[in-house]
Amino acid sequence: MEPSRLPELDPHPGYTLALPDHPRPIVVLGAGGIVRDAHLPAYAKAGFDVASITDLRLERAEELAVQHGVPATYDDVAAAVAAAPADAVFDVALPPEAHVEVLEQLPDGAAVLLQKPLGNHLPDGVRTREVCRRKGLVAAVNTQLRFAPYVAAARELVAAGTIGELYDLEVRISVNTPWEMFPYVLDLDRLEINMHSVHYLDLVRSFLGDPTGVSAVTVRHPGKSHANSRSDIALHYGDRPVRVVVSTNHDHHFGERHEESFVKWEGTRGAVRAQLGLLLDYPRGGEDLLEVVTDDRLDEGWRPVPFEGSWFPDAFIGSMSVLQRHLEGSIPSLPTSVEDVFRTMAVVEAAYRSAAAGGEPPPYDA
Incomplete structure (x- = not known):
């Protein structure tokens, strides 16, 4: 392309x-x-x-x-x-x-x-x-994640060509999500992808358009009664050399040191990273951050990008x-x-179908 x-x-x-x-x-x-x-x-x-x-x-x-x-x-x-x-x-x-x-x-x-x-x-x-x-x-x-202030600022940087051609888009969430705050979700047969990763799949679509394929794993916690709470979802974009991965773990209850909540865009001339502070120590939330690094200023490292507001309530x-x-x-x-976001729901459905299929069996007997 x-x-x-x-x-x-x-x-x-x-x-x-x-x-x-x-x-x-x-x-x-x-x-x-x-x-x-x-x-x-x-x-x-x-x-x-x-x-x-x-x-x-x-x-x-x-x-x-x-x-x-x-x-x-x-x-x-x-x-x-x-x-x-x-x-x-x-x-x-x-x-x-x-x-x-x-x-x-x-x-x-x-x-x-x-x-x-x-x-x-x-x-x-x-x-x-x-x-x-x-x-x-x-x-x-x-x-609303499409309109979070740090996403809007990142979108401007990407559109301006600041980081060159996008070849990697990663969302990584590893936090302790208190699902009990939302009692109505605890009895759903589908939880994580359609109630949480839908944000990120929709965000990806708002940047890259519709994927041509979806591969996914989503699982529940063995010690909890609610449905799936951890997922890895890879989106395919035909022949375009772009890796898109959404990785979520809502069962990480081991403290803030290794918690993660970010979206990262990498391109041929630089990268942008947004920290989604809301999900860190939810609902109190941690710090929102937006940073950029470019090949022509690598000696300066990651530089802060100004923005105003947060996901809640500004988005x-x-x-x-x-x-x-x-x-x-x-x-x-x-x-x-609704016509557009239905296509996000189709991606969600594809992820659940992919996860249910259990992946490609390795040819052990070849």
Whole structure:
């Protein structure tokens, strides 16, 4: 592939982190921890207007409404929809099993931001996509790692050719993840890839496009009852000489000395490394870092790259902004559409299928 045609050198304009010129009011459906910790703080920081919050547990919605000055709360989606401003964006911050039921209650043609994953299994995503198509929804998915400030800064460096042609993209996570903080995931038959590595697979796609193949191993911890918690996923890109590996271990409970949480881009003229501090000592988090090294300044070693903000809550501004910028016409297309992110879900499905296949048996008897 000619360097001028490499997708990472021509990123979508939606990844610039610009705010919409004409923000629309937001109707939040769901009042769980992600809304409390990320959505509402992000919208407050960006100056977005939140028209209402809805939750089956009304008291939970009311508590958040008081904290953030939201004027209305509901315990029923239909009531929230009936009272919504005509130009509202519906922020559906609910588990994937609730998507279809909620989407069916929205007005045809409505603007929607969904949580990922689009389902626990591929048919769930197919049903969600079908509803969005049938109702003509302008539907995006909250793939917020694409918009983390250090990712945005790294994307600019890569696109500028600072590190040359990208030939290696590695994500490595080795941390102690407290899954018990999210009780609903403990009974899932699929855990790590569709609830966590989906972030990184989606991030890779936002740089390199769709892989041509997927190889994976994913396993559970022998002493724990929940599903898979450690994975290695390799993505193939046809004849392109690029290695892409996502390696995760959520069972590393041996202290911070050897914890790891980073994304690293290596190219023919340099490299960029982002430390994802959020996952170190989660949920308190460690330090975010972004560093670059280039062949023409190797004697200086790794140099810090400035950026502002973090994954939580700042990246959630980007997820909402890119949808609203598309709605107002300031960017030509929606890079986080349900149609696009369904392809991330297809990569997740391929990883599980690859892991279930057990790999290529060695020819021991040759």
